Amino acid sequence: MESNKFVVGLWDHEEVYLHAIGHIRKKGIAIYESLTPFPVHGLENALGYRDTRLHTTAFIFGATGTTLALTFMTWVMTYNYPLNVGGKPYWPLPSFIPITFELTVLFSAWGMTLTYLVRNKLWPGRVPRIFDKRTTDDRFALVFDAEQLTEAQKNEIKSLCTSEGAVEVKDKVFAENEGL
């Protein structure tokens, strides 16, 4: 169940923004989303994100490609339709290696890309939820999930953001299932 009510704080400077994230997390307030116009150095540490596991997917997809290429070529060249090519053996491993390499790279690249897109819900036709259009221009946004919060808690977050240097704090409410 996705939330529909949010509190959005907007900053105009990355350093202030990074410090604010540290202070807000120390208060025990969960941050739903962080949106910046460019990659901010050290942001993932400040947000306490775990290391990405995309490498592991790359390895798994790559290993799949290697296995598939080797088994398929072995099946074709050695068992199904053995051909004598230039007097080379029926299982010419060295000439399989370039294709195996290519397929490994292809599988891991495509696998990583697709995993990334699916994980970030970036499939075609999806309408994204936009918290503030200026996050692609000059504003750094912190989004808090306000579905379960009382009015008092919301106000507390808002005043905290303002005291941490937010230039603007606002409520953002989406219609049911709008842009999911």
Add this chain to the structure above:
Amino acid sequence: MKETFEFTAKLKRTLFYMMGAGVVGILILLLYPHNQHARLWSNILACTYYFTGIGLFGMFAVSAGQIAYGSWQTLEKRIFLSLSSFARIGGFMLAGILILGVLGVHNLYEHVHTITHSPVTPETTTKMIYFAPAFWIGRVLVYATLWCIFSIVLNNFFARTDQTDPKVYKRSKLLCAAFIVVFAVTESAISWDMIMSLDTGWYSTLFGWYNFASYGCAAWAMTILLVIYLKSKGYLERVNENHVHDLGKLLFGFSIFWSYLWFDQFMLQWFANIPEETSFWVKRFGTGYFKFTIFLALAINFLFPLLFLMKRGAKRNFKVVGFAAAMLIVGHYIDFFNYTFVESGWNKEAVEAKKKEALKGSEKVVLYAQAAEEKKGTTTDATPAKENTAAVASEVKEAKKGEAEGGEEAEKPELTFSGIGIAEMLVFTGFLGVFLFMFFNNLAKRPIIPENDPYLKENEKLEVIYS
């Protein structure tokens, strides 16, 4: 915080012991009852070439970083530059090996023999112009002089106190660009002159590149080990796991690059099956030991870093990355061993005896002689030599054995030696001692960290986030 490296008497003594081990190794080879001359000179050639390459790559790493506005290597700059101190004498040692070869002290280079003793065959005609002794030794001397000059000039230049001055900075870029040009030419050419020419008939068009990758792996590995050593002694306080991570990534990348070139070279020659190219591989895969060392080198230099260094944690852990670096230094020595030792392992006297025997007219050997004549395109009517009957008899046996093994093998006498023995390890240790002595000696002259470098502040804050 200690700023300038102190070359302690204890360390000096350790390095002298290592050099002593090298001398013992050379003495073993000199005094060994059999003809071990080729083995001795192969050892010296492989080690000199290897450590000269590491030194050259040290200068290259600094130059490439400098012209690319790089900041990642600033704290290790003096280490890279100090690696090059061996290249100051290494080039001249290589030229010395060639001079001794032309003078007939050793027989590593087959084509010297061809020039002086037998008519030039069509397949080597153009090569013989390139390998005319004066031109050959002359150009190696030119490379050696250039390396020596650049090593001294770069070391002095990066010790200047006014490096933040834009004019001086610009001049440093020019200097580094000049070195890259010199390096690109001399590095390829020295690999042809010293290693590829060991097998006169063999061509490999990516050999310069391949050697570059080998130097690269060895130089990154050596730098990692030296950084870890210096940190353990309390120097280089500002170097942390981020810097080692960068070096580890380069080590990993160059290992994969090396494997790519190794496989390229092998696969194309395996597939094309051109005689003068395949003879190179027949010599290696034909002898059991070298087949083993070839695959050993491939396992250490490719599979080991691929599986061991891929994870982020491995590159940031000093113990793990240090172990990998040490393995790769040995692995790339084994690689050069494969190139040098097989080619120079043929027994010179056995070659002569076999030639004489070939003309005697025994059934098996007639075939050999015919094959040799067809290959050389010449006929010789010499009288059979009667002396040294026992040796000749053994040669016949070997010729027959060779015949049974395969055509290419039959034309070559047996190897006089094979394998990495205690002598190889001792000589390698000795050269490592000389290399490290020159390294530490150079490092102790100036502060380790280049305080005046414009990129120092940026490098101190280096943070490696990905991979």
